[in-house]
Amino acid sequence: MSFFRFQKDDIYRLKHALGVPDRITLPNRSKLDGIEALCIGLQRYAYPCRYVDLVKDYGRPVPQLCLAFNWITNFVYDAHRHRLSTLEQEWLAPHHLRTFANAIHQKGAPINNCWGFIHGTVRPTCRPREHQQLVYNGHKQVHSLKYQAVSTPNGMIANLYGPIEGRRHDAFLLRESGLLAELERFSHDTDGNVLCIYGDPAYPLRPQLQVPFPTVAITPDQAAFNGAMSTVRISVEWTFGDIINFFKFTDFKKTQRICLSPCGKMYIVSGIVTNAHTCIYRNITSSYFELVPPSLEEYFQ
Template identity: 50%
Template structure:
């Protein structure tokens, strides 16, 4: 397989595959439930192929030596389960490697440079609704009235470098974002760890569905942006129009490669390793 072909099919360069295997700690052989043996690199490529673009296992047979569909399925799921069991703590718990005080300050500085009105915001929090097929039982629990679909929900915190800093879920589709926040215990983690080097509290920014806390900021509810507020050029001349009176910080849009987390999974597939989509987060008028 050529380099560009590998990148196109797996979204990973061919020269980086051995590094990825080593970093993830993939074993040399993956033994499936019916005792089929698949090489570690090959099994990882199966997973990458499966996650790179929606496809059937039968579409992967030619690429992987005409292995049977059950073997492809079991090998892919085995690698997926192994990666999750070995590394899920990096996003389901507080990861000091990327969330230490120095790193939090750097994230906040990057967001501030984009025009944000907060100087201590290091990330963004939101919930995402992932549709599933209508289940045969517990339909009311999984039904999301806002989106009008049966779904699973996740809560994630994203940081400016595009990584998921914290992930919670899945929960039933009817759960409100504030309910997920309470169940996740994220506020307690923020109170314990979200402190800058100089001892000041750091915060994440969410939409109006979240409560206002020291470590969690959100815009005013039921506020609509006027066309003038949406136009950056009009904001630049606003102080002169107000005879030198400086207004409060204006809403600023921040495009951040944050995560709506998953491509649509089939029924029951709720593993948080299904590709990332960019999200658009917006700073509304900040409540201080």
């Protein structure tokens, strides 16, 4: 399991859920089994190994391994990118959002209509040769790309947007992602009541997006509200942690070469596969909120 992050039988379940063909043809006309291509992709995403390190495992030359990895990355991205780009999904139906909101409220959140949490993350990259200032994040002091995610209390990633240049503010990601429009359409319960997600002070206050009270001249009640919401909001950090803990390839900045590697595509694929991993094995977030994520087949239906 340490090589692929999935047990043997679950790799076959994942192949079926993703819709990977039984037999694939690479651009150089080489043919290999779909399960082999999936294993190559999973093993490389699990840890930043070199292609030459995989030769002994698969008995294939480096060019074929590279093509197989690129093929499975493109396939998963093209076929399943929409699962992280829209809230119009069965597992995010109004009655499920109400269940999420109740679970968060029971863990101490002062509001009873918050069903998820939004946050941005900075992923370091190699220093580009040109236009370095575009991706330099002054706060973290690294060259980077930024991503925005919405996590739910059952441990799943509901929305993942990016990449955007590392110098950009979280509010810029929110505007560019079109998430507010998605929330206006889908963030409500079965009775039509408005539900919201919760973010840090970088985000604007909206009916579907709540943020902490400003820290200047704050009252004791407002401070208590901020503290209680901060306690439950930590789960969004666990979600980002799952991506880079289970699939460390995206956490190794020497593999994140802007204009030479599809950095954004690989991170999105890592998010999709992380959701698949959560569906099968759960995670710390789902255990904390005592919620069960959808099954693998339900998520990819």
